Amino acid sequence: MTDTVPTPTDAETPPTDPVQVDQNEAVIKIIGMHKWFGDFHVLNDIHLDVRAKERIVICGPSGSGKSTLIRCINRLEEHQRGKIIVDGIELTNNLKKIEKIREEVGMVFQHFNLFPHLTILENLTLGPIWVRRVPKKEAEETAMYYLEKVHIAEQARKFPGQLSGGQQQRVAVARSLCMKPKVMLFDEPTSALDPEMVKEVLDVMISLAREGMTMIVVTHEMGFAKSVAHRVLFMDFGKIVEENTPDEFFDNPQHERTKLFLSQILH
Amino acid sequence: MTDTTHFTRPEPETDEIKPPVTQVGVIGWIKANLFNTWYNSVLTLAVLFALWQLAPPLVEWAFLDSRWYTDSEACRTTDGACWSIIPNNIRFILFGFYPPSEQWRPLLAVILLVALLFISRNRRFWRKPLAYAWMGGLVVMGILMRGGILGLDPVESSQWGGLPLTLMLSVFGLTAAYPLGVVLALGRQSRMPAIKSLCVIYIELIRGVPLISLLFMSAVIFPLFLPEGITINKILRAQVAIILFTAAYVAEVVRGGLQAIPKGQYEAADSLGLNYFQTMRLIILPQALKIVIPPTVSVLISAFKDTSLVVIIALYDILKTTQSTLSNPKWMGYSTEAYLFLAVVYFICCFFMSTFSRKLERELAT
Numbered sequence A: 001m002t003d004t005v006p007t008p009t010d011a012e013t014p015p016t017d018p019v020q021v022d023q024n025e026a027v028i029k030i031i032g033m034h035k036w037f038g039d040f041h042v043l044n045d046i047h048l049d050v051r052a053k054e055r056i057v058i059c060g061p062s063g064s065g066k067s068t069l070i071r072c073i074n075r076l077e078e079h080q081r082g083k084i085i086v087d088g089i090e091l092t093n094n095l096k097k098i099e100k101i102r103e104e105v106g107m108v109f110q111h112f113n114l115f116p117h118l119t120i121l122e123n124l125t126l127g128p129i130w131v132r133r134v135p136k137k138e139a140e141e142t143a144m145y146y147l148e149k150v151h152i153a154e155q156a157r158k159f160p161g162q163l164s165g166g167q168q169q170r171v172a173v174a175r176s177l178c179m180k181p182k183v184m185l186f187d188e189p190t191s192a193l194d195p196e197m198v199k200e201v202l203d204v205m206i207s208l209a210r211e212g213m214t215m216i217v218v219t220h221e222m223g224f225a226k227s228v229a230h231r232v233l234f235m236d237f238g239k240i241v242e243e244n245t246p247d248e249f250f251d252n253p254q255h256e257r258t259k260l261f262l263s264q265i266l267h
Numbered sequence B: 001m002t003d004t005t006h007f008t009r010p011e012p013e014t015d016e017i018k019p020p021v022t023q024v025g026v027i028g029w030i031k032a033n034l035f036n037t038w039y040n041s042v043l044t045l046a047v048l049f050a051l052w053q054l055a056p057p058l059v060e061w062a063f064l065d066s067r068w069y070t071d072s073e074a075c076r077t078t079d080g081a082c083w084s085i086i087p088n089n090i091r092f093i094l095f096g097f098y099p100p101s102e103q104w105r106p107l108l109a110v111i112l113l114v115a116l117l118f119i120s121r122n123r124r125f126w127r128k129p130l131a132y133a134w135m136g137g138l139v140v141m142g143i144l145m146r147g148g149i150l151g152l153d154p155v156e157s158s159q160w161g162g163l164p165l166t167l168m169l170s171v172f173g174l175t176a177a178y179p180l181g182v183v184l185a186l187g188r189q190s191r192m193p194a195i196k197s198l199c200v201i202y203i204e205l206i207r208g209v210p211l212i213s214l215l216f217m218s219a220v221i222f223p224l225f226l227p228e229g230i231t232i233n234k235i236l237r238a239q240v241a242i243i244l245f246t247a248a249y250v251a252e253v254v255r256g257g258l259q260a261i262p263k264g265q266y267e268a269a270d271s272l273g274l275n276y277f278q279t280m281r282l283i284i285l286p287q288a289l290k291i292v293i294p295p296t297v298s299v300l301i302s303a304f305k306d307t308s309l310v311v312i313i314a315l316y317d318i319l320k321t322t323q324s325t326l327s328n329p330k331w332m333g334y335s336t337e338a339y340l341f342l343a344v345v346y347f348i349c350c351f352f353m354s355t356f357s358r359k360l361e362r363e364l365a366t
């Protein structure tokens, strides 16, 4: 169990960042990766190294390939050229390796994708029990631990349909965490939520960041990017156009397209 | 836990406004449901008129003037229904040519089967012991029907007939066809072209021919391909034909359910690292099969009734035994009564299935 990890008592004030990015270890390495949907070149020569405990925010206009990029990392989409190496394993057609990587990479979707026929608790224990082969009792304890963490332990016996969007998304985060992943991918986790629920999900993500989780987050929540990201990537037309620290990225964007994009979403 | 509560609304005041009362007694109900518009009023009156015309003669025929436990002579003296045909021939109708002295055996087998079905209605019992009970039940039923051991006289399967035959053909036919149909539906969705086309060809071929022709094939053509000296039980062959036929229909219904599952469910399962079989068994099928309970039950009900088609390969199911009774000169002419009885038997079984399906739907609703 991860009981030893300090739980932040207040998610509002992140002045100092106790988490140190491990400069040596690249958890994800993407080298010269291309992807096409038919004739459409969605991802064009992507290079990206993500180090342990690093937090990356990806933004960019709709259709620029952000989702596709992070979905390639756990092989929900298949890339056609270049290499993707996750946790030392290269992604190929080898099903066993793909499943291994998926065990280590958690993913949170825009539309939650909880399993509606299972209770919240069953949603959380499914992966650990069937994939990690954890005994049921232990899996349930872990599940309750993470449900506490996302503040919905009292909903454990309910079904997803009985929860609000924000609660469902927090359950989805907890479901991924129960697998004890090395990396978490977030694909616009707050963009399907009503405004008043965005904060509760972001708070959960911020506290996750404080505990040293490696995260790749596709989001348009620029406040989150500023306070949490180590690096911000800007994508357009399938390319990583700009890549910088949040301060530089927001205060001093280099490319015209980045400037245009920022002016549109920040005004 | 504190921060989940800050959006909840305050408790409502105690003197809540009640929903308006729309149904005031019987009169209110009649007004609201039978005479709420002019065409509804016309319909109601028309139905009442039809009932007034039809019901009295029907009651007279079925109850007032009817004979229940008489011989056929007594029936000739009345215009009413001759229900006596049923009790007088009940043994043949229910058990066909099974030796009369041994008919307690199929009776026991049927009781066992019905009991198992009843227990299986309750989802709380869907555990390992029930599976063992079914296996044990099967063996006992087999022993009872066949005999040959434990001092029971052997009875050739060609002598089996009536209700046990109908029930066995249906229960085993449907329980085997359902999983086979699910597998075919999954196969049809497969990314592997060989498996996919095999399943498509199978489903389309089977759906393209009537059940009767399959039964004929199983009875007449199939044995031609067997090496000499080997015969496969005729009932078994009919059973296989029914299974293969029903499975194709189940497959298409299940495919509809699979298509209704959003892509996100597959992606969530994939992203957890579940493999194909786990994803199907734990995530996709439970949802897909639940969606298609109503059409599946329709398929199963019609398959149940279709088992009566085995008459054409000279198996004596309950339809055939009832029909045979009518060829007895003593009881000729009372086909209405006999077929009504048969209809009731079939209806009870189908009603059992449809109430079960509704119960299941209710229980699985989330």
Ligand SMILES: Nc1ncnc2c1ncn2[C@@H]1O[C@H](COP(=O)(O)OP(=O)(O)OP(=O)(O)O)[C@@H](O)[C@H]1O
Residues within 6 Å of the ligand: A037, A042, A060, A061, A062, A063, A064, A065, A066, A067, A068, A069
């Ligand atoms: N399965 C698919 N088949 C064909 N084209 C696709 C498929 N999925 C995505 N695309 C196309 O690829 C492009 C990139 O899609 P992607 O979902 O990665 O964009 P995005 O940057 O995540 O956009 P958004 O902000 O709207 O989510 C889009 O033009 C989209 O139409």
Ligand SMILES: [Mg+2]
Residues within 6 Å of the ligand: A066, A067, A068, A187, A188
């Ligand atoms: Mg997207």
